[in-house]
Amino acid sequence: MKILNKIPVLRILSRYWREITRPAPLQEFEDYETYWQMRVQEQRTAKEMDRYRLIAGALPINSSVLDVGCGEGSFLRYLSRNRPDCNGHGADISSTALERLAASGIRTTQINPRKRLVEQFTEDWDVVVLMEVIEHVVDAEDLVRQVIELAPRRIFITIPNAGFLLHRLRLMFGGRFPITTIIYHMREHIRFWTVKDFEQWAAVLGMHIHNCQAQVDKPDRLIRWLSNWCPALFAAQVVYELSPNVQA
Template identity: 30%
Template sequence: MLLTMTTTHRPATDLGFLLHKHPGRAQSFPAPSGTAHVFYPRADEAACTAALLLEVDPVGLVRGRASSLTQYVNDRPYVAGSLLAVALGSVFRTAMNGRCDARPELAATAIPLRVEVPALGSPDAALPAALFEPLGWAVDSTAVPLDPAEPSWGDSRYVTLVLTGELRLADALKQLYVLLPVLDGSKHYWIDQDEVDKLLRAGEGWLAAHPERELITRRYLGRSRPLARSALERLAEADDVPEEALDNALDGPVAAPPSLAGQRRAAVLAALKGSGARRVLDLGCGEGALLRDLVREPSFTEVLGVDVSSRALAVAERRLHLDTLSDRARERIALRQSSLTYADAELAGYDAAVLMEVVEHLEEDRLPALEQAVFEAARPGAVVVTTPNSEYNVLFESLAPNAFRHPDHRFEWTRAQFREWAGGVGSRYGYAIVHLPVGPEDPALGSPTQLAVFTRKQEA
């Protein structure tokens, strides 16, 4: 199995830094299914192509503990995408995580990419476009004939896939890692709860908003209904998947309660309306889940979404359809790139601000900077803060012991820790605090989400 990645970013040989594989050497690595070879057919300033060639050991593969292949069955027609994805994740793991100490700015930059897979299983030649086009790729998928000499035999279940686009290399690798086995619809090893964690890690930032997320989840998880539901519940929690997606992912209807993400947004809106706010800041707005609800509420005359990530703001702009809003509606909503740990004069003077599931993404030693920027420099009339309640985590069956709910969380507070932090902020900056539960309450462990409303005291 062969996959090539080409860039014309100049100097193109920087691709070697991003992949952590030197363009001047051919290298071989042990892979779970055999041997993976990395080499560069072309490496110059104008263009650089990295090739991953997987040499499968069928005998060793079926003898592996986790193998789901029947003894002596040829693996290639059934799970080629799965084998290639595992090799991709194994050989380019550091690149997939977005790390490049030699060129950190390049690792964070979208570069032109061309990905080619000469032969890849797909039940439908149109499926690759449905999977990759929503992610910004231009897709050329050509069915491979059963026999070029016998056109009457028709096409095989394989396609030649060519993807072109401009993406961060880490994002491209994560998408390939998930979607190659999705195209095959099968894997070469047993699928268990660990696969849910892998899917959510690799799908962070793009899977929840994908129009085919249910299909992707089902096929990636081997059409396991319990695992698909577990994955979609966690997507709803972390990435704002509409709760009806949980039903659509299954073969039959299943009654699903409102998602925690939906309950959290409703609680934040109620707190904002209760404060009487008209001009609202959504700090750390991400891809715009809350912004959509804020814009729909007519009592908010001005809404500003703020995030440090330009990519997240671009997604939010698409989600909000800012380019098609009426002039009157467009005047009520704006987006701004800014860091929440530095004072920004443009954020001062608002009636209320929201930090919804934001503080836990910061290192704890950066919280004083956040406090000063929000409660001292911006100093809105009210601040609504939500954060996970770590005590509740033991009730999430799919969450490993002592694990955080999201891979980017730096900490998760107990109820006592959150109250201690909030009390200190209120005392230092002159805010009264009210604590509210969000989500189903457990008598001993509390609610899954903690919410605090900070109201600025009248200054003497």
């Protein structure tokens, strides 16, 4: 078995088969606040991810960055270390998540879901980030329209790719619905997009896609090459750089 694990293709196939056949996660939690309390307690907070590097590298110099749905703020902490010229601000509905970020000296605001974002964030923002957020929201259209109302120069949206090869194989051979970066329970994600679906969706909302890149956190060189070659099929998560059409 150790010998087989040294062969990249066999190692990847073995990992894929485990993902295709494993049961869906169904560990229930009460609400989003409880969700973050569980993650913090279990130390299941985000590590440095490829999408942080991709977004940070694309930011204009001296950008003001609003991270909507920032969670415990791992991206903004990465940004403060690697792009100190940028001014980051975290926004989330979870006080538990924001407490961790505020302890790092980064500005935070707890979102009131009963008010529109433009009522709560009156500054001018060069960039707004929605990182692994819209798949959790019933009315993702309204959330993105609220972001557009803030009039940023650029919007970065990252999402799981429902068209990822592993998800197709899990449905075909495993007879199971895809597990799209879900941590505790399948109800975490209630909206799904493939790359083609997102392109259509963004156009309907009046957004122009400047760039679509694969997020590749696995060390395998073959996976990285395939993901960058064809994100629609081989990328588990994708990073979009967009702007409202009037600014394209």
